[in-house]
Amino acid sequence: MTTRQVEAPPISALRHKDLLGISDLTADEILLILDTAEAMREIGDRPIKKVPALRGKTVVNLFFEASTRTRTSFEIAEKRLSADTLNIAATASSVVKGETLVDTALNLEAMAPDMIVLRHAASGACHLLSRICRAGIINAGDGMHEHPTQALLDAFTIREHKKSIAGLKVAIIGDLLHSRVLRSNVQLLTKLGADVWVSGPPTLMPAGIERQGVRKTTSVDEAVEGADVVMLLRLQIERMQGMFFPSLREYFTVFGMTRERLKLAKHDVIIMHPGPMNRGVEIDSEVADGPYSVILEQVSNGVSVRMAVLYLLAGGAEHETAV
């Protein structure tokens, strides 16, 4: 009798130069990233939190939008893999002197970085760079389009608590319209077979969201009922042009996650939030700090997941020529 106990991922490589969005990944590729992240996590528990895997690789973190979590998380991940990192924030760069994104990228490219981690307010900015740069591009959030590493770390966190993602009821509640986290998460979770429900004010519901294989409802209670995972999204006031709801206070009353409302979910529900969170708007403090909250675990897991992505992409474009 042949028994194979060595767990092998169904595939062993990401044959991509870039990570632009979850839409480019297959379910197997997503699982490979999550399995690799599992192996990376232990490095953070060592006395010397560093491995030489990306020694001599240069990674540029190019951030055109404010970010604490994502930028720090990428930087720690790069450093744990021994890459040389440099951070460019838009406010401190030539962008304020009128340079375009393409020119900034071409100038960086001339200094031969191996990878560029890009955050930009315009949807599709990463796709633009990926066409003109030899360096691998990792999307750290582009406008209202995608934020793939956030969805991957969310999936990693869910898997850690629920073993598998297939068949789970996941309720995503909040400002759906402006959320790139939503778009990445919907694609990832449906690819892995979750039952995804979205809920929020009709004014903040993207048109045609139900065609993405999710169920939508304006009743938060309906979305939360029997949920294994409740994910809350911030109201992105800075992206809102016009009135989408009467007041923050009313939003909290109708859509905010309170302990009372959470009783409708499964008894072992987990509460997630990609941050930054607005207490008393989309989430009650009692829930954010409560026993079901895995919000800070998401942050820790972000480092492992980003290490996995950096490592798997590091071979870069050469992969495409591999048979």
Added chain:
Amino acid sequence: MPIIMDADRMGRTLMRIAHEIIERNRGVDGLAIVGIRTRGVFIARRLAKALQQIASEPVPTGALDITLYRDDLMRHAVGPQPVVRRTEIPFSIDDQKVVLVDDVLYTGRTIRAALDALIDFGRPKEIQLTVLIDRGHRELPIKADYVGKNVPTSLKESVHVRLIETDGTDEISVDNVPEEKS
């Protein structure tokens, strides 16, 4: 496909190595066993069991993945990144005598990587090396302390280690590698 070690012989070999380890270290005090992924881990576990049988004392056992320490990691122009697996060393190796375990000793590059990886976990008192097969062709100044069997091979041959845990059978064979197509 000449078989150079069957299940019986493998069992006896591991028992003999266990005795050698105890003889050299005068017991199992301060001893820890660390296997190199993949097959080294299973050999390490068997060795730990043999040591416990002889010394009636458990020996801490860990698993080491050396992928991220490989010297050829970013050098291949073509080809996917090797799969990274989890390292599990749930004990401190500071001031311990660590017995590193692998299936086949060949160029010595895996062991070089493993030494680097181990040092990141602490400062062991000593590191000793156990291999089931030493097939020669070293490219680095590395030598095993305990060897199951020395097998002179040519570069055209490859050594296949099969274990119950991974392959369903205990057996080591030497095979001819088909001519490389260029």
